[in-house]
Amino acid sequence: xxxxxxYVGTTIFTVMSGLATREGAHNLSQGFPSFDCSPRxxxxxxxxxxxxxxxxxxxxxxxxxxxxxAEKTSRVYGVDYDPETEVTITSGATEAIFCAVTAVVYPGxxxxxxxxxxxxxxxxxxxxxxxxxxxTLDSPxxxxxxxxxxxxxxxxxxxxxxxxxxxxxxTVFSKEDLNALADLVxxxxxxxxxxxxxxHIVFDGAVHHSMMTHPVLxxxxxxxxxxxxxxxxxxxxxxxxxxxxxxSKEFRRIHQYITFSTVTPMQYALxxxxxxxxxxxxxxxxxxxxxxxxxxALKASRFRFTPSKGSFFQIVSYRAITDxxxxxxxxxxxxxxxxxxxxxxxxxxxKKDDKLLRFCFAKDxxxxxxxxxxxxxx
Ligand code: PMP
Ligand code: GLN
Numbered sequence: 001x002x003x004x005x006x007y008v009g010t011t012i013f014t015v016m017s018g019l020a021t022r023e024g025a026h027n028l029s030q031g032f033p034s035f036d037c038s039p040r041x042x043x044x045x046x047x048x049x050x051x052x053x054x055x056x057x058x059x060x061x062x063x064x065x066x067x068x069x070a071e072k073t074s075r076v077y078g079v080d081y082d083p084e085t086e087v088t089i090t091s092g093a094t095e096a097i098f099c100a101v102t103a104v105v106y107p108g109x110x111x112x113x114x115x116x117x118x119x120x121x122x123x124x125x126x127x128x129x130x131x132x133x134x135x136t137l138d139s140p141x142x143x144x145x146x147x148x149x150x151x152x153x154x155x156x157x158x159x160x161x162x163x164x165x166x167x168x169x170x171t172v173f174s175k176e177d178l179n180a181l182a183d184l185v186x187x188x189x190x191x192x193x194x195x196x197x198x199x200h201i202v203f204d205g206a207v208h209h210s211m212m213t214h215p216v217l218x219x220x221x222x223x224x225x226x227x228x229x230x231x232x233x234x235x236x237x238x239x240x241x242x243x244x245x246x247x248s249k250e251f252r253r254i255h256q257y258i259t260f261s262t263v264t265p266m267q268y269a270l271x272x273x274x275x276x277x278x279x280x281x282x283x284x285x286x287x288x289x290x291x292x293x294x295x296x297a298l299k300a301s302r303f304r305f306t307p308s309k310g311s312f313f314q315i316v317s318y319r320a321i322t323d324x325x326x327x328x329x330x331x332x333x334x335x336x337x338x339x340x341x342x343x344x345x346x347x348x349x350x351k352k353d354d355k356l357l358r359f360c361f362a363k364d365x366x367x368x369x370x371x372x373x374x375x376x377x378x
Contacts, residue, residue, distance in 0.1 A: 005123050012119070012346045016330065020340035026363075026371040029330070029340040031167065031312060032234040033362040038279065041231060044269035053265045059256045061089025061240070062267035068274040069240060075277070079212045085245045088252055089267060091259045093197045093226035093239035098124045099258060100193045100222035100241060101159070103250040105130035109158035114144060116347030118167050118195060130158070132349070139354045140306060140317065142169045146180035153184065159191040160184075165198040165208065165310025168347055168358040172202055172310040173209050182216040191247070192217055197226040197239070200280040202310040203288045212242065219244055222251065227270055229312075230280050232362075236266050287312050287361070290368060294361045297372025312362040315344060319355045321378050326353050333357075337378075339371045 009015075016029035027034075036042075060066065066083035074080050081087050090096040097120055105111060107129030113121055114135050122132045133152050137144060149160070162181070164173040185192065194211040202208050211217040223242040228234035241251055273279070291308055298305065303316040322329060326343035334340040344356035361368060 004127060008123060012342055016334065016340050016342055019331065019334050023334050023338060023340075025334045025338040025340045026367050026374075027340045028359040028361070028363060028367075028371055029334075029342045031360045031362065032228075033232040033312075034364050034367055035232060037232040038273070041233070041269060041273050044272050045265050048265035048268040053268050055264065057089070057261040057264040057267055059261050060252055061087065061262065062264065062271060065089060065267040065271040065274075068271040069242075072274050072277075073212075073242060077210050077213055079210075079218065081212075081242045082245070086243060086248045088241045088243075088248055088255055089262050090239045090241060090255060091262045092228065092237035093195065093224045094120050094237075095255070095259055096222070096224035096226075096239045096241040097121065097193060097195060099251050099254045100224060100243070101125055101130070101161075102128050102254045103222070103247065104159050104191045104193075106158070108156065110154060110156040111158060112149060112152055112160040114149070114162065115349065116142075116168055116344060117161070118163060119346065121161050121195075122349065131156075133157070134349055136348070136352070137169075139169075139356065142166070142171050144173075144177060144180075146177075146184065149181075150184055153188075153190070157188075157190055159193055161193045161195070162211065163195040165202055167198065167311050168313050168342065168344055169315055170308030170311045170313050172206055175209055178209050178211065178214045178217060181211075182214050185220060186216050190220065192221040194221050194223050196223055197229050198311040199225060200230050200283040201287050201312055202284050203291065203307070204309065206309055208310070220247075222247060230283060231270070231273065233266075236263065238262060238266055238270065290361045290363070290365070293365060294359065294368045294372055297369070297376045300376040301378045303375065303378065312360055314359050314361055315356050316359065317355055318357060318378075323355070326355060326357060327351075330357055337374050339374050 013030040020027035066087040070083040101124040105128040109130045113132045211221040226239040302320040305316040308314045330343040341357040345351045345353045
């Protein structure tokens with residue numbers, strides 16, 4: 001069969017997690033917690049499952065959940081989205097990103113992608129006949145050079161995709177980044193698709209600057225989020241899109257024919273749980289301790305790194321250890337020393353090899369300690 005995505009194989013996350021399982025390796029590759037969600041949250045799910053909340057949810061999401069999410073958004077960011085018309089619940093942020101891209105991208109439209117980029121963006125653009133226009137961020141800082149972004153804007157530019165906190169490199173947007181982006185799109189018809197799934201995982205006193213907090217950006221942005229990262233429930237695949245009414249209207253037209261609606265009892269449970277801010281307020285500190293625990297072990301090694309500023313990933317340079325291709329090294333380390341990681345080259349269109357590996361530190365301390373001890377010898 002001819003392929004619409006001839007350049008993709010199985011995603012790296014599936015490949016590395018599968019290999020880690022087969023090899024009995026510590027799995028620091030795919031981004032998911034090794035620990036469970038709050039017992040209170042699972043009790044809430046059981047409650048709703050046992051009490052008959054098991055049929056289709058409304059297309060745009062359970063109203064109580066949309067309301068709870070809008071309230072929380074207003075509390076955290078001071079921005080109001082109408083739960084009726086501007087909040088849509090999706091099956092993971094992956095679906096939200098796909099629907100947002102599909103809503104705005106027509107064949108031939110250009111979409112600016114800052115790379116390294118999460119692996120679902122470009123396939124979504126391609127499946128809609130769009131053209132990804134890349135701006136490559138330079139290691140080791142991965143700072144966005146907005147002048148370079150400006151130079152890539154053309155009359156065909158339909159959207160710019162952004163991601164903060166960033167997977168895989170762990171950078172976070174500053175207020176200046178928001179201002180610079182706003183200056184580029186002000187008085188244009190360019191949309192922003194903003195992946196903010198790690199919104200609550202920022203470190204060292206940093207603040208997550210959501211695109212919604214800048215008025216010029218808010219009016220044109222699809223903010224895509226995921227409850228999986230915040231509540232240690234990646235397997236539930238519950239995400240959402242916050243966008244102004246006109247954008248949400250088109251977004252929902254598409255969402256209703258991709259999944260129609262999202263799993264019901266979890267939405268009710270999350271509607272209740274979102275009202276307790278302690279969990280997400282402490283999440284940054286919780287993951288910062290894990291980052292530091294893991295990084296402390298790496299200090300004894302020849303890996304070089306700048307501590308991640310956000311997300312639950314740490315990238316490390318292995319240049320002082322070997323000059324192998326990062327993909328080969330990730331496979332070899334999984335087999336030989338039983339620690340699985342993700343090679344950063346997979347996040348570039350041309351598979352650029354900067355000699356970087358990504359480790360996920362959303363793991364129990366014992367796993368981090370064991371993996372850290374093994375890696376510290378390299
Ligand atoms: N964007 C980024 C940057 C991610 O890391 C992930 C997930 N791991 C997603 C989107 C997808 O989120 P979800 O699992 O909610 O579809
Ligand atoms: N986002 C996760 C990661 O970066 C993986 C999600 C997936 O497997 N699709 O590891």
